Amino acid sequence: MTTTVAAYAAPSAKAPLERTTIERRTVGEHDVLIDIQYAGICHSDIHQAREGWGEAIFPMVPGHEIAGVVSEVGSGVTKFKVGDRVGVGCMVDSCRECEPCRSGREQHCVRGSVQTYNGVGKDGRPTYGGYSQKIVVDEAFTLRIPEGISLDVAAPLLCAGITTYSPLKHWGAGPGKKVAVVGLGGLGHMGVKIAHALGAEVTVLSQSLCKKDDGLKLGADHYYATSDPKTFEELAGTFDVVLSTVSAPLDFGAYLGLLKTGGALVNVGAPEEPISLNLFSLIGGNKTLAGSMIGGIAETQEMLDFCAEHGLGAEIELIEASQVNEAYERVLNSDVRYRFVIDAATI
Numbered sequence: 001m002t003t004t005v006a007a008y009a010a011p012s013a014k015a016p017l018e019r020t021t022i023e024r025r026t027v028g029e030h031d032v033l034i035d036i037q038y039a040g041i042c043h044s045d046i047h048q049a050r051e052g053w054g055e056a057i058f059p060m061v062p063g064h065e066i067a068g069v070v071s072e073v074g075s076g077v078t079k080f081k082v083g084d085r086v087g088v089g090c091m092v093d094s095c096r097e098c099e100p101c102r103s104g105r106e107q108h109c110v111r112g113s114v115q116t117y118n119g120v121g122k123d124g125r126p127t128y129g130g131y132s133q134k135i136v137v138d139e140a141f142t143l144r145i146p147e148g149i150s151l152d153v154a155a156p157l158l159c160a161g162i163t164t165y166s167p168l169k170h171w172g173a174g175p176g177k178k179v180a181v182v183g184l185g186g187l188g189h190m191g192v193k194i195a196h197a198l199g200a201e202v203t204v205l206s207q208s209l210c211k212k213d214d215g216l217k218l219g220a221d222h223y224y225a226t227s228d229p230k231t232f233e234e235l236a237g238t239f240d241v242v243l244s245t246v247s248a249p250l251d252f253g254a255y256l257g258l259l260k261t262g263g264a265l266v267n268v269g270a271p272e273e274p275i276s277l278n279l280f281s282l283i284g285g286n287k288t289l290a291g292s293m294i295g296g297i298a299e300t301q302e303m304l305d306f307c308a309e310h311g312l313g314a315e316i317e318l319i320e321a322s323q324v325n326e327a328y329e330r331v332l333n334s335d336v337r338y339r340f341v342i343d344a345a346t347i
Contacts, residue, residue: 040065063130153313
């Protein structure tokens with residue numbers, strides 16, 4: 001039997017979100033029903049609700065940073081029980097058969113992973129995200145949130161946390177390595193925390209110095225303003241890894257110039273506009289321009305366990321669901337430190 005729950009949805013592209021009701025599927029053999037307690041607001045939610053990344057499915061219930069408690073389990077569920085603290089990230093299913101899926105990289109499923117919202121499930125129905133009271137998810141795509149992290153600050157880890165943890169681990173951030181994080185926002189502030197906890201020497205590169213005190217408190221060793229041309233001169237050839245978290249086009253040639261020989265500029269921000277690049281900025285110095293997209297389920301669980309071990313959670317501003325449209329505008333104006341989280345009890 002399906003369950004009717006309250007949610008906040010965008011009825012059409014660029015329309016304000018409004019309170020509505022949606023149907024959640026019957027709990028299947030391997031499903032868990034989660035009472036959502038908190039849902040983070042990611043910039044991706046805004047891109048998709050406003051069709052910045054292309055045609056989308058409406059009505060849309062955004063939200064892929066979900067934390068809550070299991071309230072029901074299917075007869076075949078073995079990983080979770082009622083009362084467990086759990087999370088759901090950016091995907092809720094995949095083909096589970098292709099090479100990426102079998103190797104734990106479900107986010108790169110050859111047939112396309114099923115997105116938590118603005119996607120289509122295997123039943124042919126649109127998926128709805130975390131701006132809602134409840135969600136039904138297969139246990140294979142449900143994460144355990146360790147006791148060491150409160151659910152409100154854990155919610156953003158399901159996107160912002162894994163989006164920065166995965167490339168930092170892949171590109172070897174750790175003791176003896178110099179890492180620069182471009183942008184100190186929802187993604188960037190977690191990138192700083194995680195890179196610091198991994199043991200790297202961390203530098204923040206931001207447009208101005210207005211968040212310098214925050215950056216240093218979060219774990220950065222250095223902080224520079226990219227609006228100052230001297231920054232690119234002073235830091236030329238400095239970094240092993242530059243992690244770009246911003247959603248605006250950058251002068252990638254300039255940022256590649258900050259890398260050591262063999263260094264990597266890894267982009268996790270997703271601008272709506274295309275970029276141009278002079279390939280000589282790559283060829284000189286044997287440098288890499290790379291991208292990264294969240295992480296697989298096993299790696300996401302690894303990230304949550306790492307964050308619990310090191311006492312890491314997101315810096316959040318807790319809001320009521322009725323404030324979601326105001327929050328969207330504030331995100332666009334960089335007026336949040338550093339992640340809005342919806343209290344699902346107010347939906």
